[in-house]
Amino acid sequence: xxxxxxxxxxLDGEKGEVLSKVAKTLVKYGEIFGAEEMVPVTSKYNHLxxxxxxxxxxxxxxxxxxxIESGNLSTQQFSCDPRPLDKNVPSNFxxxxxxxxxxxxxxxxxxxxxxxxxxxDKNAFTCACYMDEVGNKPEKGDILSWAxxxxxxxxxxxxxxxxxxxxxxxxxxxSVLGYVPKFGxxxxxxxxxTWVVEIKTTKKPEAQLLGSAIGMKVxxxxxxxxxxxxxxxxxxxxxxxxxxxxxxxxxxxxxxVGLYHIxxxxxxxVESGVALIAEGAKTYVIDDAELERxxxxxxxxxxxKDAKPKLCFMGCPHMSLEQLKSWTDKVEAGLKATGxxxxxxxxxxxxxPGVLEAFNKTEYAARxxxxxxxxxxxxxxxxxxxxxxxxxxxxxSSNKLRTYTTARYYTDDEILLQITGGAK
Amino acid sequence: xxxxxxRVISPGKIKAEALVSHGGxxxxxxFQKALQFGDKKATCGDQNNPDLYGKxxxxxxxxLPQTIGSTTGGLVLYCACSMKRQPACLLFSKPIDSLAAAxxxxxxxxxxxxxxxxxDSLGDEFLNYVKDGMxxxxxxxxxxxxx
Numbered sequence: 001x002x003x004x005x006x007x008x009x010x011l012d013g014e015k016g017e018v019l020s021k022v023a024k025t026l027v028k029y030g031e032i033f034g035a036e037e038m039v040p041v042t043s044k045y046n047h048l049x050x051x052x053x054x055x056x057x058x059x060x061x062x063x064x065x066x067x068i069e070s071g072n073l074s075t076q077q078f079s080c081d082p083r084p085l086d087k088n089v090p091s092n093f094x095x096x097x098x099x100x101x102x103x104x105x106x107x108x109x110x111x112x113x114x115x116x117x118x119x120x121d122k123n124a125f126t127c128a129c130y131m132d133e134v135g136n137k138p139e140k141g142d143i144l145s146w147a148x149x150x151x152x153x154x155x156x157x158x159x160x161x162x163x164x165x166x167x168x169x170x171x172x173x174x175s176v177l178g179y180v181p182k183f184g185x186x187x188x189x190x191x192x193x194t195w196v197v198e199i200k201t202t203k204k205p206e207a208q209l210l211g212s213a214i215g216m217k218v219x220x221x222x223x224x225x226x227x228x229x230x231x232x233x234x235x236x237x238x239x240x241x242x243x244x245x246x247x248x249x250x251x252x253x254x255x256x257v258g259l260y261h262i263x264x265x266x267x268x269x270v271e272s273g274v275a276l277i278a279e280g281a282k283t284y285v286i287d288d289a290e291l292e293r294x295x296x297x298x299x300x301x302x303x304x305k306d307a308k309p310k311l312c313f314m315g316c317p318h319m320s321l322e323q324l325k326s327w328t329d330k331v332e333a334g335l336k337a338t339g340x341x342x343x344x345x346x347x348x349x350x351x352x353p354g355v356l357e358a359f360n361k362t363e364y365a366a367r368x369x370x371x372x373x374x375x376x377x378x379x380x381x382x383x384x385x386x387x388x389x390x391x392x393x394x395x396x397s398s399n400k401l402r403t404y405t406t407a408r409y410y411t412d413d414e415i416l417l418q419i420t421g422g423a424k
Numbered sequence: 425x426x427x428x429x430x431r432v433i434s435p436g437k438i439k440a441e442a443l444v445s446h447g448g449x450x451x452x453x454x455f456q457k458a459l460q461f462g463d464k465k466a467t468c469g470d471q472n473n474p475d476l477y478g479k480x481x482x483x484x485x486x487x488l489p490q491t492i493g494s495t496t497g498g499l500v501l502y503c504a505c506s507m508k509r510q511p512a513c514l515l516f517s518k519p520i521d522s523l524a525a526a527x528x529x530x531x532x533x534x535x536x537x538x539x540x541x542x543x544d545s546l547g548d549e550f551l552n553y554v555k556d557g558m559x560x561x562x563x564x565x566x567x568x569x570x571x
Contacts, residue, residue: 025534
C-alpha cells in the first residue's frame with residue numbers, strides 16, 4: 001500500500017507505539033482486500049457497534065485502555081449501538097441477576113471508556129443513528145468507519161455514503177487514526193451490482209421478508225433491485241426510509257449485504273440507473289411464491305413449537321418516529337376489532353432515546369401507553385442473547401432478531417393479530 | 425493424503441486435527457458462551473451450526489467457508505485469541521470475509537504470544553475433501569496437507 005509521508009511516519013512509530021499499532025492494523029486489514037491507499041474519514045460522527053459491557057470482552061476493554069492512556073482518542077465524536085439493559089423491559093429476578101452480575105457487569109465501566117474516547121452524548125445509544133432525532137446522518141459521498149451492519153447498509157444505500165462492512169474495534173480505530181483503507185464499497189467498482197433482482201409480487205412485499213430473501217441469495221454482493229419503486233414510490237420520504245431501514249437490516253443479517261440500489265429511488269440508482277449493473281450480473285426474480293417459500297423455510301427453534309409467546313419485540317433495528325405512530329394506530333385498531341383494551345402478550349417497541357423523546361411529545365405516546373405496549377431504548381438482541389431469555393418463546397417481525405436469537409418471526413400483520421388477541 | 429494451496433493471511437506452521445463447518449461460522453454465537461462462562465475448550469454454542477454445535481474448537485484446525493453473523497465477529501475472535509481459546513488455525517475455502525480478517529489482524533498486531541495461522545482461498549474442493557478428525561499440517565507458504 002502506498003502511504004502518505006504522514007501515515008508512514010505514524011506507522012514507523014513517530015507518534016508512539018499505540019498509534020503505530022492502530023495504523024498497522026488498518027493497513028494490514030486493507031492489504032488483505034487489495035487496498036492501495038488509505039483515505040480520510042470525512043463524516044462528522046462515527047458510530048460504534050459495541051455498546052455492551054459484556055464481561056467476556058475483557059481483552060477489548062484492555063485494548064481500549066491502551067488507547068485512552070496513550071491519548072489516542074477518537075478524532076470524531078461517535079454514537080453507539082443500543083444499551084443492553086433497560087428496567088422498563090419485562091424481566092424477572094433471575095434474569096436481572098444474570099444480566100447485572102454475569103453478562104453486562106462491565107457496562108458502567110465500558111460506558112466510562114466510551115465517554116473518554118469520544119461518545120457524542122449520554123443518549124447516543126441506538127443502531128439507527130441516522131434518524132433525524134439522533135443526528136448522526138452522513139452526507140452523500142462521506143467516507144465512514146462504521147461497523148453496525150444495519151447502519152452500514154442504510155448509510156451506503158439510502159444516504160449514498162461510503163463504508164465497508166467492518167468489524168467492531170476496526171470501526172473505532174478508523175476514527176482514532178482518521179483514515180480507513182480504500183477497498184470494496186469505498187470504490188466505484190465495488191459499488192457496482194453483480195445481481196439484478198426483479199420484484200414481481202402482486203402486493204407490496206414485506207420489508208423484512210424481501211430483505212431476507214435477497215440477503216440469503218446474494219450474500220455479500222451488491223444488488224440492483226427493479227420493480228420495488230412501484231410499491232415505495234420514487235421519493236425517499238419517511239415511509240420509504242423506514243421500509244428500507246428494515247429491508248436493509250434483513251439483507252445484512254440474513255446475508256452479508258453492505259449495499260443495494262433501488263431503481264428510481266436510492267441516490268446512486270437515481271443518478272446512474274442501470275449503468276450501476278456490472279457486466280454478467282446474475283438475475284433473481286422474486287414473486288409471491290418465492291417470498292412464501294423463504295418464509296416457510298425458517299426453522300423454529302423453540303423447544304415447544306406451540307408455546308404461548310411470553311414476549312414480543314418490535315424494533316430491531318430501532319423503530320422510526322413514523323413507525324411508532326403508525327403502529328399506535330394499528331394496535332388501537334386491532335384491539336378495537338378484538339374487543340380488548342390491552343395487548344395480550346407483553347410487547348416492547350424499541351427506538352432511539354431521541355426518537356422516544358420526540359414520540360413522547362406527541363399525543364400518540366399516551367395512546368400507545370394505554371394499549372399496554374412498553375417503549376424502550378434497549379437492544380433486543382442483547383436482551384435475548386443469554387441462556388435464560390433464549391429459552392423464552394419470544395416473537396418478532398424482525399428478521400435480524402430471528403437470525404441471531406431464538407425469537408420466532410411473524411409478518412407485521414401476524415404480529416398485530418397475536419398481540420391484540422386476534423390470532424386463531 | 426492431499427495438498428491444497430491457499431493465500432497466507434497470518435503465517436505460521438502447525439499440525440492439528442480438522443474440525444469442519446460446511447456452513448459459515450457465526451463467530452459471536454459460536455464463542456460467546458465459551459468466553460462468558462470460562463469454557464477453556466471453547467465448546468461451540470451455535471445451535472444453528474449442526475457441524476460444530478457442542479464440539480471443542482480450541483486447538484483444532486477449523487475448516488470453513490467464511491464467517492457470518494454479527495459485525496462484532498472480529499473482536500470476538502480477538503478475545504478468543506487473547507484468552508487462549510482460539511482454534512489452532514483457520515482454514516477458509518473462500519476468500520476471507522472482513523470480520524474474520526479483522527479478528528486475524530487484531531490478534532496478529534495486538535497480541536504478542538498468540539500464533540493462529542490463517543489461510544484463505546483454499547477452494548471448494550478443500551472443504552469437500554476434509555473431514556472431522558483428519559490430520560492437517562499448515563506450512564508458512566500456505567500449503568495445507570490433509571491426511
